[in-house]
Amino acid sequence: MEPITEQRVWPRHQVRIPISxxxxxxxxxxxxxxxxxxxxxxxxxxMLVSSVLKETQLSxxxxxxxxxxxQDLYSQIRDPEPVSMTGVVKWQDRVSGTAGIQVNN
Numbered sequence: 041m042e043p044i045t046e047q048r049v050w051p052r053h054q055v056r057i058p059i060s061x062x063x064x065x066x067x068x069x070x071x072x073x074x075x076x077x078x079x080x081x082x083x084x085x086x087m088l089v090s091s092v093l094k095e096t097q098l099s100x101x102x103x104x105x106x107x108x109x110x111q112d113l114y115s116q117i118r119d120p121e122p123v124s125m126t127g128v129v130k131w132q133d134r135v136s137g138t139a140g141i142q143v144n145n
Contacts, residue, residue, distance in 0.1 A: 052080040057077065057078045058076075058109070059090075059107065060074065060075060060104070061105075064100055064101035064102065076092075076093070085142045086141050086143065088104070088138065089138045093134075093138065094137050096132065098132065099129060100129045101128060102129060103126050104125050104126070104141070104143075106122060107122050128144070129141060
């Protein structure tokens, strides 16, 4: 009998939020903050775009600051605060500068 495997596919929401990104294991010694943007977000992670992601290796730790904008989505929150999180690069596309980040809980 084969083991039962369940792979959930969580819905992805097309949300563009400005971010700052710092990579722990980039190929360059530059540990500065870099500007980027989210492309989509789900329960299991997010897709980001940033020029520094072209130089980042898989399994690198990243530190992310999200800057929610005051839109209809955040109408109940006046001047939302930046949100800090860490994650790991799970996949990347060096041509477009995008990467999939698994967010740490």
